């Protein structure tokens with residue numbers, strides 16, 4: 139792991155307007171490093187997607203600051219996204235809505251390749267000659283486990299898993315230093331979920347990027363994440379290496395999430411949801427001892 143974080147989030151607070159305002163993120167801090175897979179888990183409504191939007195610069199936090207490669211992240215303003223921010227890419231839950239239904243798959247992956255070229259030109263950088271990433275959409279498709287000939291297909295002719303592979307290829311073709319997957323496997327059937335999750339982790343890490351993998355399902359996250367952050371009511375209540383969180387959870391909410399994971403029975407797994415009737419502590423569990 140490199141010593142320089144790609145992302146530093148400090149004391150992020152997000153309030154949505156209302157009476158009273160809704161505090162969706164309540165003082166979240168963390169660093170993300172190149173080449174690691176970090177899982178952000180917690181039940182629906184705990185603030186995961188809000189946090190993801192802050193990290194991409196799509197949403198300005200009410201308080202706190204995000205740095206990207208050591209510079210304060212400039213949130214989306216007039217004129218759109220700053221070119222350097224294309225180094226942060228996202229894959230969303232529903233590839234049906236993030237892929238353009240009217241454009242062939244190959245063209246959409248080419249968009250990602252062009253995005254990388256534009257950013258490099260803007261920053262005065264070039265890819266090194268021994269850079270291993272494909273420069274051709276067909277090669278990207280092969281890399282995500284599809285056929286080179288699929289470049290000519292349209293998204294509607296693909297399965298959900300294939301669409302998510304294409305979305306991953308497009309995002310990684312933009313050569314991000316951070317890939318954020320916001321519930322990227324939640325719409326897939328159980329047998330496909332782990333395969334796509336593994337693929338995202340492997341490819342992101344192989345090109346030196348960090349993958350922030352967001353999910354409500356700890357049982358899938360633990361398959362790919364080096365470390366896990368558990369989010370509850372806008373806060374991170376526990377964080378640590380995956381194996382330790384899995385084998386020795388300390389926060390009552392993490393314990394409840396783990397306890398709610400049913401034993402796989404061949405019929406798939408239910409998403410983990412802690413008992414909604416219980417109010418868990420909001421303090422982060424101490425894992426130093």
Ligand SMILES: Nc1ncnc2c1ncn2[C@@H]1O[C@H](COP(=O)(O)OP(=O)(O)O)[C@@H](O)[C@H]1O
Pocket residue numbers: 154155160162180181182183184185186187188189
């Ligand atoms: N644009 C918005 N306006 C108002 N409230 C929102 C908005 N987006 C999300 N929320 C609320 O903020 C909280 C966190 O939402 P979200 O970040 O989507 O959580 P998650 O991704 O973990 O399900 C929820 O209570 C949700 O209803």
Ligand SMILES: [Mg+2]
Pocket residue numbers: 183186187188320321
């Ligand atoms: Mg969400």
